[in-house]
Amino acid sequence: MNIQDFKEIDPGERLLLGAGPCNVPPRVFRAVAAPSVGYLDPYLFGIMDETQELLRALFRTDNTVTLPMSATGGGGMETTLVNLLEPGDQMVVGVNGLFATRICEIGERLGCDVVRVNVEWGRAVPAERVEAALKGKSPKIVAIVNAETSTGACTPLKDLAKLAHDHGALFLADTVTSLGGIDVSLDADGVDVAYSGTQKCISAFPGMSPVSFGPAAMKVIEARESKVPEWYLDITMIRDYWGPARKYHHTPAINMIYGLREALRIVFEEGLEARFARHMLNHRALVAGLEAMGLSMLVPAPERLPMLNAVRIPEGAEDAKVRGALLRDFGIEISGGLGELAGKVWRIGLMGYNAQPRNVVLFLAALEAVLRSQGVKVGAGGIEAAAAVWAT
Numbered sequence: 001m002n003i004q005d006f007k008e009i010d011p012g013e014r015l016l017l018g019a020g021p022c023n024v025p026p027r028v029f030r031a032v033a034a035p036s037v038g039y040l041d042p043y044l045f046g047i048m049d050e051t052q053e054l055l056r057a058l059f060r061t062d063n064t065v066t067l068p069m070s071a072t073g074g075g076g077m078e079t080t081l082v083n084l085l086e087p088g089d090q091m092v093v094g095v096n097g098l099f100a101t102r103i104c105e106i107g108e109r110l111g112c113d114v115v116r117v118n119v120e121w122g123r124a125v126p127a128e129r130v131e132a133a134l135k136g137k138s139p140k141i142v143a144i145v146n147a148e149t150s151t152g153a154c155t156p157l158k159d160l161a162k163l164a165h166d167h168g169a170l171f172l173a174d175t176v177t178s179l180g181g182i183d184v185s186l187d188a189d190g191v192d193v194a195y196s197g198t199q200k201c202i203s204a205f206p207g208m209s210p211v212s213f214g215p216a217a218m219k220v221i222e223a224r225e226s227k228v229p230e231w232y233l234d235i236t237m238i239r240d241y242w243g244p245a246r247k248y249h250h251t252p253a254i255n256m257i258y259g260l261r262e263a264l265r266i267v268f269e270e271g272l273e274a275r276f277a278r279h280m281l282n283h284r285a286l287v288a289g290l291e292a293m294g295l296s297m298l299v300p301a302p303e304r305l306p307m308l309n310a311v312r313i314p315e316g317a318e319d320a321k322v323r324g325a326l327l328r329d330f331g332i333e334i335s336g337g338l339g340e341l342a343g344k345v346w347r348i349g350l351m352g353y354n355a356q357p358r359n360v361v362l363f364l365a366a367l368e369a370v371l372r373s374q375g376v377k378v379g380a381g382g383i384e385a386a387a388a389v390w391a392t
């Protein structure tokens with residue numbers, strides 16, 4: 001080993017238009033660079049309280065137990081399931097993409113009876129399908145992925161929450177990609193428990209997972225027969241550090257909390273409704289541009305997410321070669337398809353800070369140039385079509 005071979009980190013600039021992470025605004029970089037303090041420092045407690053208040057406002061909930069886990073989105077998923085489920089419990093999951101299959105996988109590892117409501121990838125989960133699966137059952141949890149990042153489909157929460165409650169179940173929602181990009185109203189929609197991630201539409205760094213447990217979910221946890229099998233993810237112990245008891249559990253990711261708080265300040269300076277509208281407008285511009293070029297979207301228009309756009313790979317285009325050229329020649333990252341959609345779609349993220357007209361223009365122009373250079377026929381006028389959307 002020669003330490004001279006280990007260069008300073010300098011990846012150059014990237015425009016992260018994939019399925020996450022997305023680019024982080026300069027203010028968030030500055031916030032994480034502030035000096036660390038101790039985990040019992042009163043200054044940190046003030047920052048933690050404010051972060052929780054901002055997260056409650058973003059989740060649109062009064063849930064006391066709303067906090068960011070020191071874990072990624074998948075860790076948030078695991079946190080909610082590991083605290084609520086005990087061996088032998090039943091869970092019904094609407095499965096319309098990769099992340100829903102992960103919920104099933106965790107449930108099975110916990111020794112639960114997981115009922116999968118399988119739906120075509122690229123479509124929302126219809127309430128009727130879940131209703132049919134619930135007939136005669138009273139599972140502990142009904143779970144759904146609000147924004148299925150593997151396909152770009154949006155499944156609304158309200159009707160499914162009502163169905164869950166009608167069958168005596170808690171309603172759990174994955175809001176990793178939706179939170180900060182479309183309306184997520186836990187209390188109004190009846191969501192009992194939710195988790196998210198910081199690196200998608202919140203536009204903070206990857207590595208934290210906001211979670212929120214409502215009163216019904218906390219009641220279920222308090223009535224457990226067995227201890228939560230994961231000490232690190234035990235929400236009642238973590239609550240006792242984030243709440244007034246301030247009981248040490250683990251050293252939190254102090255500087256990441258600074259960064260999350262700054263990203264949330266940015267969210268609320270813009271305003272939620274303005275932020276959702278910005279995501280929708282730039283999504284419409286992107287879709288108009290792609291369609292003008294002759295490409296077609298995977299998800300039917302009424303079920304599309306604004307922040308994750310799955311477009312079919314056009315005839316004659318080579319998936320990896322196109323994505324490689326976008327990254328090498330333009331510094332733009334987009335994502336390929338996952339699972340059964342591998343090689344069939346590209347996933348273009350316009351998340352949080354990145355949902356901006358200039359990114360849409362740059363991407364459309366770069367894609368057109370790359371496709372042409374690789375001999376793929378594309379229509380002209382993509383940027384004009386996008387501009388027409390912004391002009392209205």
Ligand SMILES: *Cc1c(COP(=O)(O)O)cnc(C)c1O
Nearest residue numbers: 072073074099147149176177197
């Ligand atoms: C990204 C994502 C996750 C996982 O988040 P990680 O931070 O990668 O662990 C879970 N669910 C959905 C819907 C996601 O988009």
